[in-house]
Amino acid sequence: MxxxxxxxxxxxxxxxxxxxxxxxxxxxxxxxxxxxxxxxxxxxxxxxxxxxxxxxxxxxxxxxxxxxxxxxxxxxxxxxxxxxxxxxxxxxxxxxxxxxxxxxxxxxxxxxxxxGLRTAAVSAIIARECARPGAATLALAGCGFEGTMHLRFILDQIPTIREVRLRDIRPAAMHDLKERAGKYFTGEIKICEDNRSCFDGADVISTCTNGDEQLVRPEWFLPGAFAVGIEGGCAYTAEALHSADKFIVDDIPLAEYFDKLGRTRLTEDGQPDPEFPGGLPEIYATIGEVVTKRKPARSSDTERIVAIPIGMAxxxxxxxxxxxxxxxxxxxxxxxxxx
The missing domain is CATH 3.30.1780.10 (ornithine cyclodeaminase, domain 1)
Known part of the structure; x- marks a missing residue:
């Protein structure tokens, strides 16, 4: 043989x-x-x-x-x-x-x-489709490996962005990413010391965290904004997650499966740790349906849109x-x- x-x-x-x-x-x-x-x-x-x-x-x-x-x-x-x-x-x-x-x-x-490449590409693709025209401000939470990839890919897919806000619990990670990003991004890069200064009023929000903290609040997630998270819905308060006018996932069976798993999941201190705070929102479309124009991405400049790619093989x-x-x-x- x-x-x-x-x-x-x-x-x-x-x-x-x-x-x-x-x-x-x-x-x-x-x-x-x-x-x-x-x-x-x-x-x-x-x-x-x-x-x-x-x-x-x-x-x-x-x-x-x-x-x-x-x-x-x-x-x-x-x-x-x-x-x-x-x-x-x-x-x-x-x-x-x-x-x-x-x-x-x-x-x-x-x-x-x-x-890291795949995850950042999926987030950047759906951000490109759903960000409102002329989106200028990107808020990025999590400045590790995934955050580094997301920044590079989202800037590549949304060239109108002129301001980047970085947030991480590790100051060194923010400063390191700012230095590296400055080699390919000519806009302004801000180091944010709190969540509000990062997210409030941003056109595009990208969360690349371990999901331990609900970072995004509804009063900062303004009409017309787009948000994408790689940690399920864990980086959003229930109010912020369910304030979205459209909720998009990569795969419906995957989202439903992880929602089910999260219903019984607990944190280290025994507190509920759902995949989607407040439950799985009503799904408007899959990312593939939006990319192929089977369903429109954005219907108005005031829609709030959230996309949660669980990660498809x-x-x-x-x-x-x-x-x-x-x-x-x-x-x-x-x-x-x-x-």
């Missing part, structure tokens, strides 16, 4: 590919388009929850198949919010990319960096497809014999 060789891609290898925001956005949009068309196979995330260090710890298995793209794979990803105390990244894992004709694994790649597979093809093209990575 023919030998099977698998390409191994480390984070260093993936960084060497120099994937641009535009390349990542195009790959992710392919997945969102297939989601709207129904040409995919994906199930709600299954996982285990080793909660010894934090009740929100998870390790998820995320398989998916995109029929039009011809891409298939599985992401095995862990999220441990307190890993920073061990000088480790919060998100770690592996992604397997398979050949759809034979099922043979073609590549195994580090998925922490790719997850089809987007990871689409990005894995791009990563594998680029790695083969330029000769990055190491091959090992599987059989």
């Amino acid at each position: 023919k030998p099977i060789e698998v390409l191994l891609l480390s984070r260093t290898d993936i960084l060497a590919l120099e994937l641009t925001p535009q390349q990542v956005v195009e790959a992710v949009e392919q997945a969102l388009t297939e989601h709207a068309a129904g040409t995919y196979e994906m199930h709600p995330k299954i996982g285990v929850h080793p909660t010894g260090t934090d009740p929100a710890n998870f390790i998820h298995a995320m398989p998916a198949y995109l029929k039009q793209l011809g891409a298939c794979g599985l992401k095995w990803v862990a999220g441990f919010a307190k890993n920073y105390q061990r000088d480790l990244p919060n998100v770690t894992g592996l992604q397997v990319y398979n050949d759809t004709a034979t099922g043979v694994p073609l590549a195994v790649m580090e998925c922490g960096y790719l997850t 089809i987007c990871d597979v689409a990005l894995g497809h791009l990563t594998y093809r680029k790695a083969i093209e330029i000769g990055v990575g190491q091959k090992f014999g599987l059989a």
Whole structure:
């Protein structure tokens, strides 16, 4: 029988590919388009929850198949919010990319960096679609790895932004991101010492936190604003979340599944920790439906819109497809014999 060789891609290898925001956005949009068309196979995330260090710890298995793209794979990803105390990244894992004709694994790649790219791309895409015309102010909470990615991608997709407000419980993280962002953003970057000065009146709000605190209040989430959160609805008070005129998710079964999980979840001190404070709002559309114009994004300049992407495996597979093809093209990575 023919030998099977698998390409191994480390984070260093993936960084060497120099994937641009535009390349990542195009790959992710392919997945969102297939989601709207129904040409995919994906199930709600299954996982285990080793909660010894934090009740929100998870390790998820995320398989998916995109029929039009011809891409298939599985992401095995862990999220441990307190890993920073061990000088480790919060998100770690592996992604397997398979050949759809034979099922043979073609590549195994580090998925922490790719997850950051994918998550930021989805947020930036829906922000581009839903931000009101001329949106000029971006409020970003969470200045770690995900926040860094979100800032870069949202600025790429909404070029009208002229002011960025940064908020993080770690002053050093805000100052570090301000310095790095200043190399590619010519507008004003403000360091915010409290939540109000960050969010109040912002055109676009992006929350990239661990979800421990309900940051966004309704009196700061003004008419016409758009907000996107990667921690479910956990960064919003119930009043702010349910003040949205339109509520958008990436996948309805995923949102309903995480809403169900959150109903019995507790914080470290035993308090309720719902995925969506006040319950899951009525869903207006999926991100794919908005991107493909099946449903209009914004109907007026005064609508408040919230988008909560839970995280779809089809987007990871689409990005894995791009990563594998680029790695083969330029000769990055190491091959090992599987059989």
